[in-house]
Amino acid sequence: MKKEVTLGIDIGGTNTAFGFVDINGKCIVDYSIPTLANNNAADLFARLNPEIDKLYRTISDSCILKGIGIGAPNANYYRGTVENPPNLRWGTVNVVELIRQYYDVPAAITNDANASAIGEMLFGAAKGMKHFIVITLGTGLGSGVVADGKLVYGSDGFAGEIGHTVYDPNGRLCGCGRKGCLETYASATGIRRTVMELLANSNQDSALRNVSFNDLDSKMIYSAALAGDKIAIEAFQFTGKVLGLKLADAVAVTSPEAIILFGGLALAGNLIIEPTKRSMEENLFHVFRNKVKILQSGLPEGNSAVLGASALIWNEIIKIK
């Protein structure tokens, strides 16, 4: 009997990665092509199709495709659409209909943070959990909220925008046009802004004084912190303080068993987890204290986004079985 696999597709602003994944979360083969963000969605899928076919032929003797899961920016699970993504010139397009023109299997789409949440539930740090939140710390801050074993999509499919809860109404300008959103503090770009602010406000010596705003990335801040750079360490402390405060609010809404940190900044491990946990505990309503774990992603670093996308459709298939 052939092994059942699903295809996970992660559409990013630069590259689109895809791979075939079994029910245990093992990615059997994967590949990626440039997204070419200035072209439309139909162009991407016309270029993807032969590449997916080629990859599938390498495993089709032993595997059979059961479904397709897609992670994409501004994706709407209910409608199967991607709606005016900030980094792609797509407008609004029904991606599930598009992919179904090529493959006659069940398909579903959601944003990358929601896909990560389902990935963690099926294959990662949230295995066996029914109530948890995944926070993706990338360029922005995404979140996927799971209650009672189900992803919370909300009334319009856009639930889980914890990155756009407000930390400081008079704070940093956000890409969304408002001020002080959590993601302007707790994200790869947020911690960069924090470093610049700390450099401006102190006379503390720091290796980061030699790096321009545009050149600075979270890996550099992480390396500096590991080397004992006080500005870098303080930047992580401040990021955790802000993140923990807003996570305490989110805990009061859905009472998760754990919050899982995912993405670039989360790779800093205890440098970010420890101050986040401390600040969250300080700000939690007493009934939730010492109950909520903060964990690092349990998905392998390399193809976690493909695994998340695959998990989205595995989760649907499991429900039917």
Place this chain on the structure above:
Amino acid sequence: MKKEVTLGIDIGGTNTAFGFVDINGKCIVDYSIPTLANNNAADLFARLNPEIDKLYRTISDSCILKGIGIGAPNANYYRGTVENPPNLRWGTVNVVELIRQYYDVPAAITNDANASAIGEMLFGAAKGMKHFIVITLGTGLGSGVVADGKLVYGSDGFAGEIGHTVYDPNGRLCGCGRKGCLETYASATGIRRTVMELLANSNQDSALRNVSFNDLDSKMIYSAALAGDKIAIEAFQFTGKVLGLKLADAVAVTSPEAIILFGGLALAGNLIIEPTKRSMEENLFHVFRNKVKILQSGLPEGNSAVLGASALIWNEIIKIK
């Protein structure tokens, strides 16, 4: 054939109300007795039992009891317990086991805000909705969050504490020991504090200058606002501003179709709804704007708590049917 009814019991700090309710949310008969907060839970149920029996006998020719739902402070749905309620000298007690000693029907318990949420879903303003939040504006601020047609209890049964999300970390002292919790602003006691602050900070003439802190209640503030009292009107505006800001955060987590205001302060109608709505819209992430309704409770004022408690168990019975 006899009409199926459930018994709803609402345990408050002063009185315990109960009534028999049909599947359409019609309360057929109801009654109440003093809770006697200094006695233990067993005493309350020993006194309740004959009163419930007496009331049931008045309808038992035509009705049959199918289940019992209970709303109580600090109630845990998963465990069937009430756990160290602030206003009752009960400690932690399994109330579902207690009531099942008297009646061999399914029983469930939750806190009053969650019971109200299920009441609104079955009988009130949230009929037919799958994603909504109920905010109870009483002495404190309670909340019940419904996602995908199910109440979110969270990992430990205590989800929905939006009253204890933080508006201002340096703000008003809360009964929970922290500072600036939403309920210290948006509640019957919160608006009283706001009035006192406004009286202190302005020279504006106001009828409320003749009322002591302890004598002031939200009905007086409402009446004053209706009579054009500027301090009272400003107090409602400020309450709505704070509430709307924190509701915008909650919307970003679960994306509800509507937020339903319930309880004493909500009876002020547009005096509280209008500024809340305006502030929420101002603070919403753009994908949620102009989508989330703010509605007044659709449950009848007199026995809404009994209806909510009854709805809790009706909701379980409907699931099995």
